[in-house]
Amino acid sequence: MCMPFSEEALAEVLGVRFRLSLSGCVANTPGGPRQGVRATDIPEPNGFAVLVSTGWKSLEAGFFPDTYAGDLVRAMGRKAATSHQPFLSLVSTFEAGGKRIGMKVNGSVVLPENGLPPPPWNQLELRVRRLTDATSGNDGDLQADAETVASACLALLLLLLPLEEEEPAGLPLFEAGLPEGACSTVTVNRYERSPANRAACIAAHGSRCGICGFDFGVVYGPLAHGYIEVHHRTPVSRMGDGYRVDPVHDLIPLCANCHAAVHRVDPPMEPETLREMLATRRRMTCRPDSRSHPVKPS
Ligand SMILES: [Zn+2]
Ligand SMILES: [Zn+2]
Known part of the structure; x- marks a missing residue:
């Protein structure tokens, strides 16, 4: 039926x-x-x-x-x-x-x-x-x-599934906004691009951002329902030859903003660190006095 x-x-x-x-x-x-x-x-x-x-x-x-x-x-x-x-x-x-x-x-x-x-x-x-x-x-x-x-x-x-092996070079995901003259791209490595790894990560953790909780479907509606990026926690440089990715523990779903933010430093910041930073900033901006009087009169 x-x-x-x-x-x-x-x-x-x-x-x-x-x-x-x-x-x-x-x-x-x-x-x-x-x-x-x-x-x-x-x-x-x-x-x-x-x-x-x-x-x-x-x-x-x-x-x-x-x-x-x-x-x-x-x-x-x-x-x-x-x-x-x-x-x-x-x-x-x-x-x-x-x-x-x-x-x-x-x-x-x-x-x-x-x-x-x-x-x-x-x-x-x-x-x-x-x-x-x-x-x-x-x-x-x-x-x-x-x-x-x-x-x-x-x-x-x-x-x-016997999926095709991913090409080893990182593909540019998007250009990060940097001062003139600076040039940088956030690249997604093959662990982040592999459909099998993406699927395992998102099926295990959901499609909300693992740092700020942003849900593309809630904000943009059906247009972006289910959309999310996947970030690989272990920097490629620290991986030995025998490294095998564990998509549940090594990958985390992130929104485009948080993904760009963790990649502002090299190696990328631990998502948990950014989550704490964000929570601290939110607490500061949510204090009743700072909300009603952003600048205290002297
Ligand atoms: Zn986020
Ligand atoms: Zn990443």
Whole structure:
């Protein structure tokens, strides 16, 4: 049964959030038609959909491979051998946040505490379930809940997908305003650009700024709903050869302003330090006397 939420809106917001090309879809499953999203880069019948369904006071998003997605699933099994750490880190973050992850490989239940099974993977089931407030019956909530579970499921899948390796050079993200003659750009490194890392970071921490709490969707509406930048905490210069990014702990979602601010120093300022600075400044400007009399009469 189709639910009162828009799969097109779901594809739109997840596409913006993860910087992926997604399309909304309704697919026939043994349990009836289900709404969800597809990655448009991997066309049918070799790709997959993430479909949302309702259960008992719960909402679930699951991985639904196409009829001929065998090669894709086998490639995911090979990728899992190197990406099991961020994957399991994301699973435990989701579970700590009240989501339930169900996973089967080749028909056997996978328990995260035992790690991921070695290749070959011929069959993969992955579901993310979240309890919902069944009494609300609010369509807005359902859209948001569908976003939450689909976002979590897609973030886990992206860590397993054999995505193209990112080019090593940093790409300029935007020009920072500096005095004349000075020239600087904030560059996003490959860890910040990787869709899998972005997705894992945002699915774990949400799409509000981790420093000031700015939410693009709240301020700009549907135009920017889900938009956020991702900052890599560990300066590239301090990373050894064997460094593997943990998107949950090494990356943080930041608004464009806070992102520019942490990069005003090199190496970038710790986000927690800027958050404290901002809190101190807010306390100072919010004192009743300083608000009504910004300049004290002498
Ligand atoms: Zn911010
Ligand atoms: Zn950054």
